[in-house]
Amino acid sequence: MTLMFDSYSRELLRSGIIEGRAGNKDVARRYLDRAIYMSSDHDAMAEAWFWMSQVTDDPVGKRKALENCLSNDLQHARARRALAILDGNLKADEIVNPDKLPPAPEGLHQAEAQRFMCPKCGGRMTFAPDGQSLVCEYCARHQSLNAPSASAEEKDFIVAMATARGHDKPLAGQVVHCQGCGAEFILPPDQLSVNCVYCGSPHVVSLEKSNDLLAPDGILPLVVDRDRAVRLLVDWVGQNGIKPEKKVERPRGLYLPLWTFDLGGNIDYTGERLENQEGVMRPQPPQGVRVSDSYPVLIDDLPIPASRKLSAPFVRLLPTFDLKPIKPYDPRYLADWPAELYDVPMADASLDARQQAFARLTRYLPSRLHPLQLTFASSARMTIESFRLNLLPVWMTEVWAGGRSHLVLMDGQNGAIESDLTIKADKSGGLMEWLADLIKE
Numbered sequence: 137m138t139l140m141f142d143s144y145s146r147e148l149l150r151s152g153i154i155e156g157r158a159g160n161k162d163v164a165r166r167y168l169d170r171a172i173y174m175s176s177d178h179d180a181m182a183e184a185w186f187w188m189s190q191v192t193d194d195p196v197g198k199r200k201a202l203e204n205c206l207s208n209d210l211q212h213a214r215a216r217r218a219l220a221i222l223d224g225n226l227k228a229d230e231i232v233n234p235d236k237l238p239p240a241p242e243g244l245h246q247a248e249a250q251r252f253m254c255p256k257c258g259g260r261m262t263f264a265p266d267g268q269s270l271v272c273e274y275c276a277r278h279q280s281l282n283a284p285s286a287s288a289e290e291k292d293f294i295v296a297m298a299t300a301r302g303h304d305k306p307l308a309g310q311v312v313h314c315q316g317c318g319a320e321f322i323l324p325p326d327q328l329s330v331n332c333v334y335c336g337s338p339h340v341v342s343l344e345k346s347n348d349l350l351a352p353d354g355i356l357p358l359v360v361d362r363d364r365a366v367r368l369l370v371d372w373v374g375q376n377g378i379k380p381e382k383k384v385e386r387p388r389g390l391y392l393p394l395w396t397f398d399l400g401g402n403i404d405y406t407g408e409r410l411e412n413q414e415g416v417m418r419p420q421p422p423q424g425v426r427v428s429d430s431y432p433v434l435i436d437d438l439p440i441p442a443s444r445k446l447s448a449p450f451v452r453l454l455p456t457f458d459l460k461p462i463k464p465y466d467p468r469y470l471a472d473w474p475a476e477l478y479d480v481p482m483a484d485a486s487l488d489a490r491q492q493a494f495a496r497l498t499r500y501l502p503s504r505l506h507p508l509q510l511t512f513a514s515s516a517r518m519t520i521e522s523f524r525l526n527l528l529p530v531w532m533t534e535v536w537a538g539g540r541s542h543l544v545l546m547d548g549q550n551g552a553i554e555s556d557l558t559i560k561a562d563k564s565g566g567l568m569e570w571l572a573d574l575i576k577e
């Protein structure tokens with residue numbers, strides 16, 4: 137009987153959609169209302185409520201229909217997008233067809249930027265490693281950031297995917313107008329902050345006002361200052377028996393971009409569970425019983441590098457960061473500190489996140505459902521719910537060994553170090569002569 141009613145309700149839903157697309161809203165509402173009353177299938181009810189929102193002109197009724205749709209299917213993308221438009225979080229003219237994305241603009245792009253100078257003496261303000269203030273490099277005046285104590289917020293994945301920002305890469309180049317001396321200079325496409333080449337004043341691009349790229353959501357303030365970074369680098373070189381073949385340059389501080397994703401939904405799986413035969417006289421070998429079920433997905437802050445340039449050492453360094461203290465993004469953190477823009481679009485990174493999450497879960501699923509031999513798994517109902525673009529602090533330098541330069545990255549939060557250098561236990565002398573200038577400077 138239930139199957140018959142569900143089949144009839146789907147016919148009503150189909151008729152309601154046809155009438156709605158034809159512009160016959162009154163007729164469509166009658167069909168949809170009847171479909172909702174007759175149906176017991178959550179997917180059909182979600183679709184009926186969504187179309188009810190499309191043929192309802194009253195904003196209150198439209199919102200109620202969308203909320204009812206999401207109560208039956210929380211991941212209904214079109215309903216979430218429509219609700220975001222209703223709430224003002226998404227503009228209808230920003231929505232793009234992901235299959236026909238607009239071409240990226242060619243040439244240079246005028247970028248808005250903030251300038252950070254001391255209000256007392258006019259000197260450059262730089263971010264202080266105390267994580268709380270800017271400091272003038274001339275008069276030592278401190279200016280509190282008054283940063284909020286709350287954690288950086290995450291963004292709705294469905295809303296971001298509806299706009300070009302979710303798919304775009306950085307522009308070929310950006311022109312920054314210096315508010316100090318009036319000069320204009322080109323900002324490299326992979327950089328978010330820069331110092332004016334004439335007057336030296338620091339500028340940070342205001343991506344919040346850009347229609348092309350997503351602005352950072354969170355930033356992990358720098359904790360390890362340059363002096364401590366030098367000492368940690370010297371200790372690391374000595375402890376690993378590395379003999380540099382050239383002078384080691386002092387480490388340079390910068391911020392690298394990182395995507396983090398929250399995933400939910402379910403993984404549908406099929407497998408065989410071995411069960412012992414009970415109630416028989418002779419012991420029998422375990423029999424395989426076919427099992428089909430779903431496993432809930434709940435993954436928080438899955439990290440995906442947003443830059444390909446320093447990917448290998450950066451990926452190894454990622455587990456050393458504690459992402460809990462991430463602050464809401466504030467451009468003042470980047471005063472006089474270079475920051476790299478992402479070159480991996482959010483849409484591409486989300487595919488990597490899904491792939492990594494699915495591989496991880498299917499690898500551990502048999503042990504969590506022991507004893508189960510997994511024969512099939514599907515990620516069709518696994519969803520990305522939200523994301524965040526973060527900036528992480530690192531110190532970077534190079535060490536010459538084996539006839540070539542090797543990249544060294546240091547976690548600017550706790551001083552952990554990773555490199556593409558193969559560590560060998562070579563305790564030969566002559567180490568300190570290569571590090572003497574590094575320590576003295």
